[in-house]
Amino acid sequence: MKDLSLYALELAENSLEAEADLVEISLKELDAAFILEVSDNGSGISGDMLDKAALAGYSTKGCGRGFGLSELKTAAEKTGGSLKLASENSRGTRATAKFIKNEFCPPMGDIASTVRLLAVSRPDSDFLLRLSSPRGESLFDTREVKNTIGSLSITYPEISIWIKQYLEEQTKLIFGGAADEITC
Amino acid sequence: MKSLAELQTIRENTRLQLNLRHERPDNISVKVGLATCGINAGARQVLSKFVDELAERRIENVTVTAMGCVEKCDKEPIVEVLIPGEEKVTYVNMTPEKAVKVIQEHIVNKKVVAEYTDGASV
Numbered sequence: 347m348k349d350l351s352l353y354a355l356e357l358a359e360n361s362l363e364a365e366a367d368l369v370e371i372s373l374k375e376l377d378a379a380f381i382l383e384v385s386d387n388g389s390g391i392s393g394d395m396l397d398k399a400a401l402a403g404y405s406t407k408g409c410g411r412g413f414g415l416s417e418l419k420t421a422a423e424k425t426g427g428s429l430k431l432a433s434e435n436s437r438g439t440r441a442t443a444k445f446i447k448n449e450f451c452p453p454m455g456d457i458a459s460t461v462r463l464l465a466v467s468r469p470d471s472d473f474l475l476r477l478s479s480p481r482g483e484s485l486f487d488t489r490e491v492k493n494t495i496g497s498l499s500i501t502y503p504e505i506s507i508w509i510k511q512y513l514e515e516q517t518k519l520i521f522g523g524a525a526d527e528i529t530c
Numbered sequence: 531m532k533s534l535a536e537l538q539t540i541r542e543n544t545r546l547q548l549n550l551r552h553e554r555p556d557n558i559s560v561k562v563g564l565a566t567c568g569i570n571a572g573a574r575q576v577l578s579k580f581v582d583e584l585a586e587r588r589i590e591n592v593t594v595t596a597m598g599c600v601e602k603c604d605k606e607p608i609v610e611v612l613i614p615g616e617e618k619v620t621y622v623n624m625t626p627e628k629a630v631k632v633i634q635e636h637i638v639n640k641k642v643v644a645e646y647t648d649g650a651s652v
Contacts, residue, residue, distance in 0.1 A: 352569055359564050363598060414566040463577050467562070467596045494537045501593060503585035504540045510582075512532045 348417065349455025350382050350445070356414045357384035357441050358464055358473070364388030364439065367471045369464070373457055375479035375521060378447055379427065380454065385440035391433040399431055418443055425450045454521065458513035461486065466506045469499060475513070477520040484516040557591050558637060559612040562624075564596035567603035572625070576607045579626035583633050592637060605648065611636055621646045 354371050361369045366388030374381040391399055400415040418441075419429040427444035445451045461475045465488045475486040488500065495505060562568070562577040580594045600608060605622035611632065612618045619642050621632060628646050635641045644650055 348570070352574060355564070355574055356566055356569050359569075359596065359598075362596075417566075459574065459578055463574065463581060463596075466581055467564075467577060467594055490534065491537060494534050495541045498541050498544060502540075502544065503588050503590060504544065505537065506581060506585045508532065508537060508540065515532055 347452050348421070349453045350380060351455030351457040351460045353418050353421070353443065353452075354382055354384060354457060355460040355464070356418070357382075358386075358460075360414065361386035361388050361439065362468060362471060364390070366438065368474070369471065370474040370476065371457075371461060372476040372478075373454070374476075377480070380445045380447065380451065381442065382445070383440065383442045385438060387438045390435045390437050391431065391439055392435050396431050396433055400429060415441070421445075421452060458510065458517045462506070462509045462513050465491070465509055466501050469501050477516060479520050481520055481522065484520050486513060486516065556614060557593060558614070559610075560592055560594045560637075561597040561610040561612075562594065563598070563600060563606055563608040565599035567599055568606040568608065571606035571623075573607040575626050576609065576624045576629050579629040580609075580633070583630055584637075587633070587638075589633075589637065602648075613637075613640065620648045622648050 350373065354373070358369045358371060361384065364386065366386035369384065369386045372383040400419045415429070422429045422443045422445055425446040425448055427446045430442045431439065433439040461473055464473050472488045477484045491505070491509065492500060498505065560580055562573055562580065564573050564577065577594065577596065584592050584594065597610070602608060602622070607624040609621045609624050609629070609632070610618055611621065619636065621628070621643070624646070632643055632646065635643050
């Protein structure tokens with residue numbers, strides 16, 4: 347079973363394939379649910395394809411593709427939640443997955459690792475991570491990091507280590523517990 | 531609490547070194563397949579290992595990036611290593627442990643880990 351942080355990674359990779367250069371990942375814990383939302387400024391999905399996008403095996407990319415969204419939809423619906431896709435053609439896509447907290451809800455997983463790896467392995471794109479729970483809110487923005495480090499690359503070892511530690515700290519603050527231990 | 535101010539310090543400390551290095555011609559490229567097939571097979575842990583190990587060893591001439599599906603889904607996680615002037619090497623069915631060996635032997639010592647390559651595992 348895949349955790350929420352792996353779904354987030356997969357959705358972000360979809361965004362990058364759609365030529366997005368800004369991807370926002372939001373993970374929100376409510377009293378009775380987790381909401382994972384990934385939105386981008388990529389090429390968008392047209393109306394008729396939007397209906398098919400989450401069907402198993404439907405893909406415009408070939409090979410063993412086309413299972414990511416359907417897997418996510420199935421996982422969300424199993425908890426009594428849902429997956430919603432929204433897109434205004436050529437103006438980005440927003441995927442919102444709602445997981446109701448119960449025994450079917452996948453663990454949150456290591457969201458810090460997902461975002462840090464996106465940040466350093468896709469240095470030409472920017473990422474925003476919004477974490478929120480009844481404990482508080484946190485916002486991480488790679489554009490802010492890049493402005494601060496100037497000509498130094500975000501892939502530079504010291505920077506990469508800092509991002510990892512920073513995100514792990516934020517995850518603990520907002521959700522409590524170590525990054526990969528949190529379950530619904 | 532960590533803060534952005536620490537990034538400022540890192541930037542100042544490294545400015546001098548970076549000026550000496552400038553555009554390195556020996557930049558090695560590592561690509562990890564991160565499509566659905568790769569992620570399901572454990573690619574994030576492999577990518578994570580490459581990024582962590584290289585950072586901890588302060589190896590700076592390696593760029594680790596994600597790549598899409600290369601139509602060999604049953605061999606994921608797939609990792610491509612390209613050293614300038616040499617042929618691209620494709621490692622298949624990778625794990626974090628194998629990633630460490632690839633860094634030690636291929637990236638540091640320039641010896642391909644033949645047993646992990648595409649042809650060898652079939």
